[in-house]
Amino acid sequence: MKWLESNLDLVWELVLAHIGLSVPPILIGFLVSIPIGWLANRYRPSRGVILVVLGLLYTVPSIPLFIFMPIFLGTPLLSPVNVVVALTIYAVALMVRTAADGLASVDDDTLLAASAMGYSGWQRFWRVELPLSGPVLLSGLRVVSASTVSLATLGVIIGVQSLGYLFTNGFQRNIPAEVVTGIVATLVIAVVFDLLLVLIGRLLLPWSTPDRRRKATRRTTPALVAGGVS
Amino acid sequence: MNLVLGGIAWILDPANMNGPSGWIARLLEQLGYTFGAVAIAAIVAIPLGYAVGHTGRGRDIAVAFSGGLRALPSLGVLILFGFALGIGFKAPMLTLVILAIPPLLAGAYAGFEAVDRRTIDAARAVGMTELQVVGKVEVPLGLPLLIGGVRSSVLQVVATATLAGYIGGGALGTFIFQGAATRNYDMMLGASILVTALALVLEGIFALLQKLVVPRGVVATGQQNVRARSSRSRAVMGSPIQEGK
Numbered sequence: 001m002k003w004l005e006s007n008l009d010l011v012w013e014l015v016l017a018h019i020g021l022s023v024p025p026i027l028i029g030f031l032v033s034i035p036i037g038w039l040a041n042r043y044r045p046s047r048g049v050i051l052v053v054l055g056l057l058y059t060v061p062s063i064p065l066f067i068f069m070p071i072f073l074g075t076p077l078l079s080p081v082n083v084v085v086a087l088t089i090y091a092v093a094l095m096v097r098t099a100a101d102g103l104a105s106v107d108d109d110t111l112l113a114a115s116a117m118g119y120s121g122w123q124r125f126w127r128v129e130l131p132l133s134g135p136v137l138l139s140g141l142r143v144v145s146a147s148t149v150s151l152a153t154l155g156v157i158i159g160v161q162s163l164g165y166l167f168t169n170g171f172q173r174n175i176p177a178e179v180v181t182g183i184v185a186t187l188v189i190a191v192v193f194d195l196l197l198v199l200i201g202r203l204l205l206p207w208s209t210p211d212r213r214r215k216a217t218r219r220t221t222p223a224l225v226a227g228g229v230s
Numbered sequence: 231m232n233l234v235l236g237g238i239a240w241i242l243d244p245a246n247m248n249g250p251s252g253w254i255a256r257l258l259e260q261l262g263y264t265f266g267a268v269a270i271a272a273i274v275a276i277p278l279g280y281a282v283g284h285t286g287r288g289r290d291i292a293v294a295f296s297g298g299l300r301a302l303p304s305l306g307v308l309i310l311f312g313f314a315l316g317i318g319f320k321a322p323m324l325t326l327v328i329l330a331i332p333p334l335l336a337g338a339y340a341g342f343e344a345v346d347r348r349t350i351d352a353a354r355a356v357g358m359t360e361l362q363v364v365g366k367v368e369v370p371l372g373l374p375l376l377i378g379g380v381r382s383s384v385l386q387v388v389a390t391a392t393l394a395g396y397i398g399g400g401a402l403g404t405f406i407f408q409g410a411a412t413r414n415y416d417m418m419l420g421a422s423i424l425v426t427a428l429a430l431v432l433e434g435i436f437a438l439l440q441k442l443v444v445p446r447g448v449v450a451t452g453q454q455n456v457r458a459r460s461s462r463s464r465a466v467m468g469s470p471i472q473e474g475k
Contacts, residue, residue, distance in 0.1 A: 056430065063389075064406075068426075150304075154303075167303070171397070179309050190301035
């Protein structure tokens with residue numbers, strides 16, 4: 001606690017650096033994986049190829065991936081871009097499968113009904129497919145968020161500032177409190193991100209969340225639900 | 231391209247290859263960590279996962295536990311154990327065991343949950359004891375998902391075993407940290423290529439193994455029929471790729 005009190009500025013600065021490293025991969029990963037996931041479902045042969053390639057990319061361990069980045073990007077080894085791009089690759093590799101599964105989970109009859117009502121393919125995607133696959137996408141995004149926040153600590157190995165600095169510095173200076181601070185701060189960021197995602201989910205997908213409300217409705221107005229889908 | 235050649239040249243140099251601190255010895259250490267940690271974790275996690283899967287109790291706790299561990303930064307945990315246990319192989323091993331547990335646990339209980347409830351009712355109806363239901367029905371039918379759990383566990387551990395080098399625990403990461411300290415990019419790259427190759431080979435072996443362990447009866451009757459649907463909601467276990475690392 002004493003260590004934390006005298007180093008609050010450092011910790012705060014690292015927290016901001018850590019958020020700066022982990023937010024872009026989560027957002028870009030999400031945006032990129034939806035079209036790729038759609039593509040994976042659209043054509044039969046593309047699904048296998050896309051999922052296998054991304055599976056192999058995900059197999060590349062994180063520290064080597066950081067070290068490979070300068071070769072592909074031409075960036076200096078110590079550049080934060082290496083970490084952001086590597087984490088984005090992981091985010092995409094994780095998220096595409098979920099996106100493909102989520103989009104595939106939308107009931108075919110629903111899609112046919114939308115087409116029958118006159119939706120064009122483009123409108124149907126935005127107004128029917130995407131919102132209905134929302135809950136699955138959200139669950140995938142939560143996994144991506146947690147693993148990205150945790151992996152960003154490893155940036156310190158190639159000299160990129162993040163909360164991982166508290167681990168290596170704490171080790172070199174033999175201060176366990178510093179390491180514990182790093183772990184707790186990482187977990188706090190992960191939890192805050194998770195809560196934010198859940199909150200965004202509640203706002204954008206109000207129909208998907210509370211089970212309680214549905215049960216309550218059933219109890220008070222059984223007649224309404226009786227003939228409905230159970 | 232020159233950078234890549236430098237890394238490959240580092241790997242091919244016999245001076246870096248042989249001896250107690252050559253990469254062959256380090257690679258074997260990495261494998262030792264991987265299989266050691268997964269084996270220890272399996273002793274803990276598989277019976278526990280089977281108990282959860284068979285009784286259906288404690289599933290929420292298991293799910294929350296697996297999810298929560300995903301955000302735990304392994305480097306921090308490793309260093310913390312390093313303070314407690316000193317440098318050497320103990321702290322990395324303990325960290326890796328903790329890391330290996332969630333996928334194994336998830337694989338074990340998801341495997342049981344995926345078994346069609348009717349199949350289990352049928353097994354009871356023909357007079358199998360509870361132990362026989364577990365041993366002759368649930369374990370074989372759950373095997374593919376369990377191997378999936380072992381696969382993602384191995385994958386995660388082999389990647390993270392690289393960190394052992396940071397606290398003097400050996401393995402291939404030693405070269406990466408040494409290279410980072412002495413600004414020797416060839417050494418870092420060479421070791422990175424080796425770690426990646428090792429992970430890809432293990433992944434390939436497990437992908438194959440997962441195909442081979444589907445019980446013959448299941449293949450004969452068509453996988454779809456026997457285990458397509460479970461009356462219990464399925465655990466969000468995900469395929470091996472979905473686990474964090």
